[in-house]
Amino acid sequence: MLLLYCRPFPSPCPPLRRLLRCRCTCSSASSPIVPYHQSFARRMALAGIHPHHRIAVGVSGGPDSMALCVLTAAWKKAAKGGSGGFVEGLLGVVVDHGLRLESADEAQLVRDRVHGMGVICEIARCEWPNGRPKLGHLQEAAREMRYQKLLDICIKQQIGVLLIAHHSDDQAELFVLRLSRNSRVLGLAGTAFVSQLFAPNLKYDGHNFCRYGILLVRPMLDFSKDDMYKICQGSNHLWVEDPTNNSMQYARNRIRASLRCLSTEGTFQSELQKLIYACRLTRACVDNACSMAVKQSITITEVCPSSVPGFEVS
Structure with missing residues (x-):
């Protein structure tokens, strides 16, 4: 089995107080997270993924992706008997979109925190040869670039599984967004638990043309946003809050705010x-x-x- 390259990492840098809001609570004051670990293991088994597989995790530094890192690292360590050092066959990937002046420092901060969890992590920096995407298409362009970078690194590192931290609240937001755009039933089904991500380029292997692809798994779809916070708090890990998630310039953020208000109304x-x-x-x-x-x-x-x-x- 191929092992991921382990390289030294710099010491953690101080929090970016002006740009990011970091939260952390003592594990003694939080709820047990054992059920989350058990549920995560069941979901991975359902997807046909096992601890010996080489896995990459998309990490933004927010509570969702940090919770995913916590569960994935613990799941792999449990299979190895809790050995120390970096988790074998697990790579965190931070995508620096380069759309804000602070993004490079933020990516460095997130990488240091993921390293502190015992997970090897690298930063993928985006380039925009045609200039910054227009505001109306910014989130879509950033998403496409992010997945392309994640796919490129998985191919380069010979990793066949990519985990993304989408959860049930994300599904609800996507449902409302697609409903507002007159999507039909199949579109309203939201994101799939397991899908495939293919590279656009073809490669000739000497006999046939083949297209590179990886398995894209979303093991957190049964968890809510509140669950993400509980997992981070219960494991005593820091996270960052992206300020752009609160910007009402984007339709998805407006939907998120509306759903947050409606969620207080009973069922x-x-x-x-x-x-x-x-x-x-x-x-x-x-x-x-x-x-x-x-x-x-x-x-x-x-x-x-x-x-x-x-x-x-x-």
């Missing part, structure tokens, strides 16, 4: 999650039906090619 959140689940179940049924149709078509072609239009027995 709204639970009912919304039920609706999202119904859409996801519908999409799963459609995907399964399409898959079965393709398999049946292939079987018919192999057994009796003449029964399929376009095929004739000579």
Whole structure:
């Protein structure tokens, strides 16, 4: 098995008080997080991922990705008997979009904190040859660039699994956003638990053309935003709050603020999650039906090619 390269890392830098808000509480005052570890292990098993697999984690430094780092590192360490040092086969990746003057310092701070968790971490810096994206497309452009950088590093490090910290609140925001854009049922199903991320470039391996791809897994979809805070607090790890997440210039942030207000009204959140689940179940049924149709078509072609239009027995 290939091992990730372990290199020394600089000492932690001081918090960026003006730009970031950091929270930390003592673990003795927080709820036990053992159930989160157990739930995470079940989700990873459901995705077919095991501790010996080489895994990358997208880390922004916020409570979501830091909670994901906590659970992933503990999950891998448990399989190794809690050995010290850096966690084998685990790489944190911080994407510095370079869209704010402070982003480089923030990325350095996050990398140091991830290193402090015993996880090797590197920074991927983005370049914008055509200039900064326009405000209306900034979040979409940043997202595309982020996934491209994550994919590039996974390919370079020969890592086949990428974990992203999307949770149930993210699903709710995406549902409302797509609903406002007249999306249909399949679009309202939200992000998938497991999907694939493909590189746009093709490579000739000497025999065939192949396209690089990795498995993209979102093991935190059953957790809420509050769960993310509890996991960080329970493990006594710091996180940062991105100030752009509070900017009302972006539609998703406005939706997030509205949902936060509505969540105080009784069962709204639970009912919304039920609706999202119904859409996801519908999409799963459609995907399964399409898959079965393709398999049946292939079987018919192999057994009796003449029964399929376009095929004739000579």
